Each structure stands twice: as structure tokens, then as C-alpha cells.
Amino acid sequence: MWQLTLFDDFSVVAMFSYGTGGENLIQIKGLTKSFGDSQVLKGVDINIPPGMIYGLVGRSGAGKSTLLRCINGLETYEEGNLLVEGVDVKSLSGKAARELRKEIGMIFQQFSLLTRLSVYENIALPLKCWKYSNSYIDNKVKELLEMIGIPDKIHAKPKELSGGQKQRVAIARALAMNPKILLCDEATSALDPKTAKSITSLLNQINQDLGITIVVVTHQMSVLRSVCEEIAILENGKLEVSGPVEEIFLKQPQALKNLIGQKDLVLLHEGINIKILLSHEISCQPVITRMARELSIDFMILGGEMESYQKHTLGSIIINIPSEHFNKVKEYFIKNHVMWEIVQSNEQSSAEVDDHCLAMNFG
Amino acid sequence: MWQLTLFDDFSVVAMFSYGTGGENLIQIKGLTKSFGDSQVLKGVDINIPPGMIYGLVGRSGAGKSTLLRCINGLETYEEGNLLVEGVDVKSLSGKAARELRKEIGMIFQQFSLLTRLSVYENIALPLKCWKYSNSYIDNKVKELLEMIGIPDKIHAKPKELSGGQKQRVAIARALAMNPKILLCDEATSALDPKTAKSITSLLNQINQDLGITIVVVTHQMSVLRSVCEEIAILENGKLEVSGPVEEIFLKQPQALKNLIGQKDLVLLHEGINIKILLSHEISCQPVITRMARELSIDFMILGGEMESYQKHTLGSIIINIPSEHFNKVKEYFIKNHVMWEIVQSNEQSSAEVDDHCLAMNFG
Amino acid sequence: MFGNEFWVELLKYFDKIIGPAIFSTIRMVTATMIIASILGFGLAILLTLYGPQGLRPREKIYKVLDFIVNSIRSFPALILIVAISPITRMVVGTTIGEKAAILPLTLAATPFIARLIEDSFKEVDKQLIEAARSFGASDMQIIFRVMVKEAIPSLISITTLTAITYLAASTMAGAVGAGGLGAVALNYGYQSFNNTILYTSVFILFIMVQIIQGIGTWLYKKIV
């Protein structure tokens, strides 16, 4: 449904920008990993330059957590290479492996807090293991507790915390060592949107301030869009797509659609539903109203998405135009270099539709 | 910032529609609960009629899980009443409590799967406890496994599952007993959007088919909007707002704003930013283009939200008009009964802004 | 190294003394383990039900049980044998021999096992118990379908440990004329300064310990 040229373009871009990777911090090449008979990672290639926030998404069971765990050597792999700072993780052992891990903070999907330790002790644990001074530890832990917003829970045990509070402690623990690389396995899944936002902006901030490299596994598209520069989509252990987040969201490759599923849009049966892609150039102009006035037609805005990415705001908008005006509109689009596509109503939405108005739509 | 009348209106509506509740399945009145010194629930009133999908939201640590656990009597409370089918949960014990719990399925935030049992055995456990026949159990479990999409993991142990797979097993276990009431504590937080959607539509479906009552705790607004009829917002153990989901999202009371946080909109410094609320009546008309043409002005669409609720599509849209046209626009709004408000750019967004275009916005 | 005479002597002892002692030991330890496991398990269930952090706390019942367990455990083995000899006579009809030895062995092993099982039940994740409650499992179902299942590796370890402990402790069966390898090692070996018998018996005991531990480890690996 996408215009083919556009899509091809994108693949080429992807190949060129991420095919080399001499100065990549994390270089993954042809990585395969099996549990017993089932191959969980099937030749994954990913390159992450230093200082980047990299998103890893995919459906449940795709192998995201496994891949993360390979990066800091918690899991071994069968084939391929996984270099961190140019060193093959698999080859490291003992002290060298520990030194590497010291630099890599990890937030586990299941939190993995020590049940018998207080919040304070949990956060202090990595620092204690690396023999920081008590006063340093004390300051650091208290600072982190402020940051995650639960200074009053300092002496609570994990079982006395809510789900989100546990997750925040896990985040604080991962940050305690000021890691160079941070691996976040669904670090905000148990958090309310506002807390999640404060965590993601914190990630953004430490990324900018300290230049740390962050790999984010998440199911929350908002997190992806607001923190990641590049993303990779894993499907069944295979890397399907990777590239800059905006590009992927703009172009919506099949892998992304598989992941997100169809948005439940109530399309109109009359007229033609058209999706306008709001690229850079387009989105700074009053395209909609200008078109309406220029062509002297009214049209409905059925919906759209406009999201803030790390640096831009991008999106798409779906409008419904009367069939008789289609050609006029098409010409207008071409003249003004607007990317667009026709949206067919594929799956019938199960939503009930009100009597007096066929569909509820944007003004 | 909201027009006061509107807001007041809403409170009144809330009071009237949910103050009575004679035939409510779950009636909570003045519920208080403390852990040690800290009061976690501070007089909560909630009424949930049979067959409703009720959403419970609130920031991390607000007391949502605790409230859920009170409903099926896993947690006792100090004051107030909590009636399920007219019976005070607190008064039940032994067999009666077990019979009640038999009717109430619960999906725990932390999954709570038995580590030594296989997926099959975990799902079968409730059925075994209630002494269903082996053939019934076998059919039921396999059916549920199909439903959650991991029939191949039937003999896997929880530690061999990914986070999302564990969560799906927990969901299947909660559904195994065909409960009358289902309590879901962040049942889809570990799931990718598509799987989450299939779970939520499953919830919708069993709600419609079997008329079961569902209480959903979630941080995912999309889940809330797509499954819940009514929601309550807990803040620090207090019930701040409750009412139909669309109403609350439309009117955005402070409690909701506290929960969701500010959307990172890049507002324009020139002109006036106006938010148009897309109510029922408005959203079926081509308001934007009509206004542009009628008033002969161009304006930028800065962003907006348009979301599908259980039965409707509602949203808001933010436009930027040149200051000189403000009066014209205002008149137009009044004439056409459009709800609107002026949006001030409050927090300076930290997003970098491109040179050649002051802000990236909707066409 | 060992002359012909040595082997002849060993064979004689083996036939008449060590051989029967092996079977006697196996019978006693097996019987003790079976009965004590059942009773200890039952006792552990009661302790788990009524304990202060139990499923259905009842301070008084727990105190009584706790008292009984502690009382039994405070008896030195021989004194326990004597103290319960009237009961032994009532139950097995005699105070000597294998059967009479099994009773005190069982009585000593029961609270031992009970405590170990209680301790391991205490370690079961409270959230899983809560999950079971949430679908209406009864206390007994929680114990059997959750705690027992979750604690299975512990239970295997406990059984292994207890079996080895009471294999060595079955030596005390010698006090009531029940024979067994320990008694043979003591009486025919140690007391008679007969090192052949002593080391042979201890070696066989060692083999038995190895077998018990081996089975335990194998089961553990299989299940975990």
C-alpha cells in the first residue's frame, strides 16, 4: 500500500547508515541463540553507536529480553559475534566480564530485587560490591531515591512496595553505578504515564548529559517515540526492520504493523479515506485549511496521530473527501509534494456506531 | 483553564449517576486500609453494576492493587463496607469466602505463577482445586492456551517463558474458572500492543457474551479507553474522580491530568493556541475546514487526540490562529456551540526545534 | 596385601553377621523413614496451619505442638528408647528387636522431619499462596497443591538428609538388640577391636549413604 519507491529508499538508507559500524559501541552480528531445540535468536545484526538511545521492540516472546541478556553476557550464544567496545562478550570471563558488567546497568523485566533487603540496601548493593565509600553510597542512594520519587520508602522491603515502586527501585539500582551502557527491559511498564514520562525524560537527560548509551525494550510506543533515536523490530528472533524511529513510524513497515496492530479507526463508507503523511516540510504549513480553501471543498478529519519524537513532531492524518473531488485533491498533493495513500476499511470495527452520526471523527 | 461551568457540570453528573447503586455488584463505601502507620486507602467509594467493565487508574502507589485485593478479601480493611453481591466480604470466612473467590478471578500484577508447575498445570490449578473432571480440565486448559496464543509452551515452566508469556498464563489461569467477576491488575502491561489488543478485545467479548463484570487496573490509557465503560481515578488512596470514561477523558479533570501529565506539544509562540473539544455533535461535521472557509483564514493544526472508546470516537484538536482573527473565531465557536479553551504554553518543551521551521505540526 | 585367612574370616562374618545386619539396617531405616515422613509431614502441616505466620494461626494449638516437638527432640537417644518403652511394648508387643527399635527411631525422626518441612514451607513465596487463595483454594489445597509443589526440591533434600542422619542413628537400635550395621560396627568391630568388621561395616554404611545421596541428587536434578 505504501508507495514502493518510498519504501525501497528507506531500506537503502538503512543499509548504508548501519551497515558499517567501526565505532559502534555495541556490534551484534549474526547472533543465534537456542534454548534446547527452539532457536530464539536467528542471526540478529544490530549496531549501536555510543551515546545513542536504541529501542528494541517486538511481540511477546520475540527474543528481546534474551538479546539484552546476551549483551551483558548473562546468556551465552551459539553463533555470531557480540562486541561491546570492540570486545567479544563471549570471550570474557572472571574479572574482565565483571569489569564489563560494571559498565552496563540492567533493569530487569521482573525487577529482580532482593527480597530481604530494604530499598536502600537494594540500591546500594552494586556500589557495595564495587567497594565505594559509605558516604558516597549514602549520598548516591538518597539522590536516586529522590529521583525515583519514593524517599519515604527508604527502609521498606520490596514486598511492601507497589508494583511501580518496585520497578522504580530497580531503575535506581541500575543507575547507581553510573553505567556507560544501560539496558532497560520494559523499565516503565508498571508505571503510570506521568511517572513513566519522568523516567523517560530522565533517561533522555542522562543520555544527553553523560552520553551514555541506552538500549530500551518496551511495548509502549510513546516511550519509544519520546526517547529512542533508532529502533529495531524483532520478529520471532529475526531482525525485521531497523532504523531511525521517525522513519519507521512514518513509513510503517509491515513489522511495525504486526506489532501495533490496526488502529481501530471508524472509516467512512462514503467518499475516499486518505492518509496524509506529515513529513518535516509539510508539517510546518497549514496544509489542511489551505487545501480546503484553495480547492473550495470541505472534508472531514477522521483521525490522526501526531507524536513528539525525540526531536521532531511527526505524524499522519486521515481525511475523508467526497469521491468527486478525488482527482482535484490528488493533483493538489502532487503539486505540493505531499505523501499520501488511500486507506481501505479492511477489518470491520466492532465498535457500535451511533445512530445520529455515522462516525465520530475529528472536526 | 477549563470553563468552570463545564467542570462543575461534570461533578454533578458524577454525583448523581453513581451515588445510589442499589443493584450494584460491587459496592464500596468509605473503605479505609492502612499498612502500619500509613493509610493506603482513605475512604474510597465505588459502585460497580453487574456486567460493567470498570477501570481503576492512579499513579504508582495510589492504592489500586490494594483496593483490588480488598475486593476478593485477600486483604482486610479497617473501616467502611465492601459488598460483593450484597455480602460484606470482610464477614466471610472459610467456605463462604472460598465460594466467593471461586466467582472472582484475579490476574496479579506480578503474575504469581507457581514456579514448579508447567504452564498446563498452572492454568489447571484452580480447576483441580474445584475438582473438575480431568477431561473438562484438559479441554478448558487447551482452549485457554489457544486463546493466549502459546499452545506450544504447554509443558514449559514459568522460568522458560518470556515476560509477556507469563502474563498470558496468568490471564488464562484467572479465566479458567469462568468467573463472574474478573479483577485485572495491569493484565497487559508486559504485552506488545497487538497482543494487548487481542487480550482487551477478549475481555470485551467475554464481558458481552457472558456478562461478567471486570475491574481493570491499568496504566495504559489505550486499554482504558478501549475496554472500560466507567473509570475511577485514585490519588493517594482517595477517590478523586469517577464516571464514564469518555466524559472523563473529554473533560480532563485535574486528577486525569495529574495521571497522564502534559502532552509534549510544541506550541507556537505567535498567534493563539486553541483547543477544540470534539464532542459527539461536533465530531461528525467537518468543523475545521468549514471554519477555515467560512472565516477565510488559514490556521495550523498543531496536534490533537482522537481515540476510539468502547462505543464512540472522541477527542480534541489544537489549532493555532493568528491573533487578529481571535474574535472572529470566538464568535464562530459560540455560534456553532463548539467547546474550546485557550492553551498557554506552560512548560517549555525541551525538544530541539529545527531551524527552518519553528515547529513541526499537523498540516 | 590381605592374606587368604583375612578373606575367609571376612566371608564368615559377612555371611553370619554383616549380611543380616545390612538387611536389618535397610528394613529399619526404610520403615523409620516411611513412618516418620508421613507423621512428620502431618505434623509439619499442623505447624504450618497454626503457626504464627501460618495459614490459620492458632497460638494455643501451635504452642502445644511446638512443645511436643521440642520435648521429643530434647531426649538423648537412649533415654528416649527407655522413656517410651511402655508405649513400645503396647504398640509392637516387645521392647527388643527391630520392630521395637523402629518406634524410638521414628519418634526421634518425626519432629526432626517436621521442623525441616515446616521451615521449608515457610519459605514458599507468600504471593503464590495468595494467588491460590484468590481462586478459592482451601488451606489444605494450598498446602498440598502450592506449598508441597513449590517446596518439592526442599522436600527431596530433607528426605535425603534425614535418611542419612537416621541411617547413622540406627546404630542406636543396637541398644535394644535390634542389630543393624551400626551395632555390628560397634559391637563386633569397635568393642571387639576387630578392624576388619569395623571398616567393612563402615564401608557398607558409606556405600548406603552414597546411594541415598545419589538417589536424592538424581531426583533433585530431575525435578528442578
Added chain:
Amino acid sequence: MFGNEFWVELLKYFDKIIGPAIFSTIRMVTATMIIASILGFGLAILLTLYGPQGLRPREKIYKVLDFIVNSIRSFPALILIVAISPITRMVVGTTIGEKAAILPLTLAATPFIARLIEDSFKEVDKQLIEAARSFGASDMQIIFRVMVKEAIPSLISITTLTAITYLAASTMAGAVGAGGLGAVALNYGYQSFNNTILYTSVFILFIMVQIIQGIGTWLYKKIV
């Protein structure tokens, strides 16, 4: 019910026999527990490190350790005393008396504790170990800062159980002239047909068991 004479006699026994026996028992059990806990803990660490599912699996080392543990555990108590008497003489200079009793008691208790601790370390959630690895904790740090911390309730239970077991087992110290309550109960009580002494000693043992259990339970509650 009891005449004056009874009390005079009891007092005399108390002063000369039971009193010293109490202290002797306390000294022996305390020393045994301290040494055996340290050694057992050390052994448990090695078993945990090198075990088949351990932190740093080394089959050969584990097999050797396992063999030693099993060997010691297969000795009946008295025979253990004899078997190690050359070592006892080397270490403490004599084979009789309290000090000489502590060595075999310790030797018996060490593998017992080691196995129990190993078993409880095995039960620590693997995910927590992985989390510790993820921030670069060394194997020793994982043991001390994760496994020990997580297993603390178990460790308390284990110590309580072992202390009670070896309080009763300290009776065997009587064999090498170390006295102690168990020996008094046996020799001055049971064998002398003196029920007063018998019951008094057992009662004191019972009180000691209660105290040990009480401390254990208190600590457990405090920590969990």
C-alpha cells in the same frame, strides 16, 4: 510430696554433678556450633560454587567434597570418635575430656550444617543471582551479599535445628569422659536407677531446647 532428704540429695547432685554438666554441655554445644557453623558454612560455599548447578561448576572438586561430606556422615557417632582419635590427639593433645569431645562433635556437625546450607542456597531465586551478576558482583559477593542475605531465615532455622540436634548428640561426649547432661542423665540417672537425676537432666535439656528454639524463632520473626 518430696521430703527434705530428697531436696538435700538433689542439691548435692546439682552442685557437684548436674551443675558442672550444664556448663560442660553449654561449652561443648557452643564450641561445636561455632566451629561447625564456620566450617560448615565454608564447606557449603565450596559446594555452592562448584556444584553441578553452582556458580562455577567444577565436577571434580565437587565430587571430592561430596565424597568427604558423605564419608563423615556415614560414621556412627562413637565410631567417629574412635576413628579420628589420632587426629584428636594431634589437635587437642588428648583424646579425653571436653576438648577432645568437641572435635568429633564438630566433625559430625560440619557436613550436616554444610548440606543444610547448601540446600538452602540452592533455593535462592536464580533471577537474583543473575541480577547481581549484571552489575558485576563476584561469585563471593553473590554468595555473601545475595545468597546469604536471601537465605537468612533458612540459615537461622538451620542453626536452630543443628544446635538442638547436637545438644542431644552431645550425650556421646560422655563416652570420652567429657561429662555433660546427656552423660549424667544416662549414668547417674538411668543406669543408676535414679529417676530424680534422670528427669532433672532431661528437664534441663528440655529447657535448653526451648531456649534455643525460642531464640531461633525470635530471630526468625525479627528478620522476616
Added chain:
Amino acid sequence: GCSSNAPEQANKAAQPGKKVIQIACVSTIDPIVGWLQEGMAPLGYDVQTVMFDANQLPATALKDGNVDGLITNHLPWIQTFNKENNCDLQMPKPYTYYSRTAVYSLKHKTIDAIPQNALIAVPGDPSNMDRSLLTLRDMGLLTLGEKKGNFYTILDIKDNPKNIKIIETDITQTIRSINDVDAVITGANRVKLAGFDPNSFLYDDQTNPNYPIGLVVNAKDMDAQWVKDAMKVTQSDEFRNKFNKHFNGTYVLYNN
């Protein structure tokens, strides 16, 4: 007590043609029962050994009728046992033997050489303790007061000029302590078994013959045929030859 079991036991004994005889013993005495078994087999008896550790449980078993006889404890002890348990175990005459108990030392050649604060290991069980204390008294090492219970105990020591420290050990352990003490008091047989010369003692207990050992049975069996037959065997030359050859003076047969 034994009375309750008496009828049952009487029935058992009265059975005509009873062939199986169970004799309780401890390890050191096991050979004796063996010779008894060999001697009685031709008479149609099946003598079975029930081996106990050393303590009073064999006597208890006998009184309860769980065994038919025992050869373990000496006569004075049996009498004490009867008194304490209100029963009637008897040792039919002629008594078989006595066990020689003596004082052994690897460090000292004479009694006088036993130094101040000497350690002397003795069996800790009351009966042997009693005998040991008497031996020490007879050696002139200490004096005893009045015997209050059944046995002398260390509480009864009056004067202890050399401040001798008595080490109470398990009877099986006494001889094994010899390297660590100044002297031990123990049975010569155990000394022989331990590989020492049983005849190189420091002091020989003169009262040894006062502690006869032999077959002990319940009073009501005193006239039973098997007891009479057993007594005949113990007096046979064959038995006595085997006995002397084996014990070589550590156990001493009575010459009635």
C-alpha cells in the same frame, strides 16, 4: 513390672519341647553364648544370641520375657536391678566366671608413682564406677564415705589426698584413653582385645570373685529343663577348654 507379664511368660516356659532359647548378651560375651549354643545343640536346643549394647536393656528384656536368659551383668548388679524393678531375676548356680578388672598404666610402674592430680579413667556406668571407687580405696588412693544409693559415686569420696581426677568414660572407651591418663581401671578382657598385655597391671582388684557372671533367668524358669541343661554345658570340659583358651585369664572360671 514383671508380674504383669508373668502368666504369659509362664505359658511360654511351660510349653513342652520348647527348643528355641534366646539369650541376651553384649559383644564381649558373645563367644560364651556361642559355646553354649554349640553345647546345647546336640540336646535339641536352638540357642539364639540377642546382642545388646552395654546397658540395662538386656535385663529389662529378660524381665519382660522378651528373651529367655542373659549372660551380661554380674550378680550384685542383677540384685540391684531386681530391687529397683521389683522383679526376680536369678543366676542359677554354679556361677560361670568372673571378669578380672584391674588397674593399668603405661606411665607408672607402681601405685606410689601415681602423682598428684593424676587422671584415672574408669567406666562411667554406675556399677563399674562403684567397683572402681572401691578399687581405688583398696589401693589406698582415696577413702569413701557411706554408700547412700545402690552404688558408690564420686559424691561419696571423702579424702582424696592425691587429688585424683576420675574420668568417667564409656566402658568401651576406657582402655582407649590409656595414653592420655595416668591409669585406667577396666576389664582385663578389653585390655587384651586392645592389644595390651592383660597381665601387666598395676593393681589387681581383689574383690573380682565377688562379681560372678553367668546365665541369668527369671525365677520361675529356675527349674526349667533348658536351664538345667545349660548349666550342664557350662560345666562341661569342652566349654571350659574353649573358654580358657579364648579368654586366657581375663575372664576367670569358678572352680566349683
